[in-house]
Amino acid sequence: MQILSSAQNPQIKELVRLQTSRRERRERGLFVLEGARISMEAADSGVVIEKFFFSPKGAQRYPQVVAHLTEVAGEIYQISDQLAQKIGDSVNPQGIFCLCRCLDNLFTADKIKGDGHYLAVYGLQDPGNLGTIIRSCDAFGADGLILSEDCPDLYSPKVLRGSMGGFFRLPVYLTADMGRTVGILREGGIPVYAAALSPDSSSVLQTDLSGGACVMIGNEGSGLPQEMIDCCSGSLIIPMTPQAESLNAAVAASVILWEMFRGGQH
């Protein structure tokens, strides 16, 4: 097998474009995974791996991973250790890259369970927070995550890393019209609550989330806009000490997910 060593090789240029450009990912419907563990999780969950790239160091360090990915991937490329280091996103690159087909993230009414627990996220800014939220959704058994289109790209390397594999187990839906999506959920019998730092909000402890429910959280700095709160069935707040003003957005989402989950854990 030929070993690719130039960053100018068309295969490598495609890989780098998909790593760095959201538009490229969206237009092509492809994304890049880097690292042994996350690539194996993707393969195990049935993600289509179109191309697999590995370096000699990667093959030496993860022989079983490389053997398995070589079997399931469409095309296989060997790259030099130097090139792997160059295009690697992390501090300690593992020399394993998969070019994968994006999942089906289309929101449709028939995908929603009437007794399910959902989190909706509107206008989030930080990819680290999104990755953490996906990880918490997975850990606390959410049935799905609904994202507005202006959230960080689901397929960016930072989100994928932060989700710690939760990404492949959790249904994630993207919506260009969150107001309409809220309407569909409510028509389907799922109350939708806006997380809002307002004196009108009910405490999450006084809100019954045990049946089907969806909670929506907003932007790190500005929360949810009023028109989005108005679409919802009601609004809720996590009680805090009086001097504190707010929580980190990923923490707020996680505490709400924990409250949905904890009822069934006693």
Next chain:
Amino acid sequence: MQILSSAQNPQIKELVRLQTSRRERRERGLFVLEGARISMEAADSGVVIEKFFFSPKGAQRYPQVVAHLTEVAGEIYQISDQLAQKIGDSVNPQGIFCLCRCLDNLFTADKIKGDGHYLAVYGLQDPGNLGTIIRSCDAFGADGLILSEDCPDLYSPKVLRGSMGGFFRLPVYLTADMGRTVGILREGGIPVYAAALSPDSSSVLQTDLSGGACVMIGNEGSGLPQEMIDCCSGSLIIPMTPQAESLNAAVAASVILWEMFRGGQH
């Protein structure tokens, strides 16, 4: 007043050294705050501001803040907008910098309340996580946070920013010997629980944290070392779905803090 415009000015060099070097902060017992809001919170909570630097743009945008800080600070310096931009840490610098005296972070037995709720953090790596943990401690009414010395520096700009002012309201203690500190807490009647992803751990829902209690969390990747778990009164775990392996460290700490807080909120 003379306007400082050179990054070579000794006052500016001191400021930049304190922004960037943990060792410098520790040796001098000083740290730097940047921004209008956090500087006002520091002033309001009695932090000693030794030197205050502001730019013309800062004075124009935050006249009341600049007036107040000019009154309380020891020495006042005006700097050019260009220099403020250059030494500013954030994307959108506000032209306001305070050189402040570090707080008293010494852990001593007499500072501990027998019925208090504490979080201990051992070997954390990410400054963003530490900032988020401080913010959650403040929001959920923790009586104090105890940090091992190998955690990120409490006075680094990223930690200060992430804590959203919680930093000035929360007693934070640094300890060079966490095992000994755990012993002091336990002698003072406070049970200390290790957060550990182990089948031997009790569910946080079956652990009584309503009296005085301290929970210790560990490193993002490796958790707590066994010798630290062995120092504790017991270990606890946050229940999760079987497929998930762990939570983000700041989320795990926040869910535990929420569990300590929520009992009193019904």
